[in-house]
């Protein structure tokens with residue numbers, strides 16, 4: 327029988343090299359032959375360890391002679407996952423977390439480190455973090471909320487009033503929300519289908535959004551395979567509602583992969599008109615095509631295109647969505663690897679966001695609509711992009727978004743969704759129209 331702890335450690339080693347926790351976990355689960363219970367345990371240990379890594383490393387380092395980063399990669403992963411289990415997983419007794427880690431060290435051919443793993447984990451598991459003396463406030467935020475110094479520093483300086491609330495909420499992922507595929511069914515019928523399968527649902531504030539109580543993998547359900555819904559948070563659905571494309575429109579989704587918003591836009595279009603879904607990452611376009619096909623979207627075309635470079639074929643669009651690449655600080659709770667980001671290249675990202683918005687604006691016909699959205703709470707990537715754009719482009723003005731989720735912050739018609747207020751992903755939406 328496969329050992330889920332060992333599989334989690336292997337995934338942690340891979341994650342250090344590859345970065346994307348969701349992809350690494352999916353790969354680990356695909357190759358795992360253990361029981362359903364062990365799959366849940368593997369996922370919990372892997373995701374939890376990545377989520378708490380900054381805190382775990384801070385504690386582990388106190389009991390190590392040399393820097394943690396200089397240790398053998400498997401020993402480092404064993405220490406991190408062992409300490410995570412000991413400190414955070416209530417279902418695992420501390421003694422078991424330590425002894426299983428020592429056994430694993432031997433099984434993975436690192437017997438010479440077994441003594442170190444045992445000694446370090448014993449002391450680290452018992453360490454009282456509540457009496458810690460931090461050298462400054464940034465360090466406290468990093469260790470308490472397990473984020474990089476760059477993320478803590480950015481939130482402190484750019485969101486001083488919300489910083490701690492954002493970080494506190496970053497351990498609570500939003501509940502599972504799906505988007506009813508109105509091309510194939512309606513919300514009442516889908517509610518009944520879920521109920522028939524013993525899953526409770528409740529409607530969200532955005533029309534056709536549905537919260538589902540599903541313990542397992544919702545994408546493994548037949549209802550998903552039949553194309554009756556896709557997984558999409560309410561914040562993302564609100565961005566599509568803000569663009570509100572109509573049947574017959576020509577719509578551009580300039581940063582479309584993996585395709586969630588394109589699918590929702592096609593529903594607003596009732597499958598009539600032309601939806602062009604583009605992305606600069608060629609290898610992600612198959613995800614878009616696959617999603618649109620599963621959901622029965624017939625009005626869509628998938629195209630490899632750089633949104634920062636003008637493409638004359640796109641001129642005259644009725645509605646354009648720029649769901650730009652961003653620092654992702656609104657989705658820390660869902661994507662734990664973002665916590666460790668050093669934010670290198672943030673200046674370049676901001677320049678790219680500005681260039682995408684400028685280029686997108688040129689495609690919008692007079693009277694047409696433009697939505698700029700991100701899943702970050704960094705104002706420099708949000709209002710900091712759209713405000714100067716509006717100053718330089720008097721031919722654009724903001725549009726008020728009709729459906730506002732409870733708790734949404736509205737500033738100059740720009741919407742900011744703070745997870746601690748809305749219970750959704752952190753999100754920014756600016757809805758504009760061309761005069």
Ligand SMILES: C[S@@+](CC[C@H](N)C(=O)[O-])C[C@H]1O[C@@H](n2cnc3c(N)ncnc32)[C@H](O)[C@@H]1O
Nearest residue numbers: 581582583584585586587606607632633649651
């Ligand atoms: C936030 S994600 C989009 C999510 C997507 N809208 C959805 O709802 O499924 C940002 C996307 O922008 C793409 N991207 C990055 N740079 C780009 C560029 N210069 N032009 C077009 N797409 C770009 C990335 O590959 C990524 O897929």
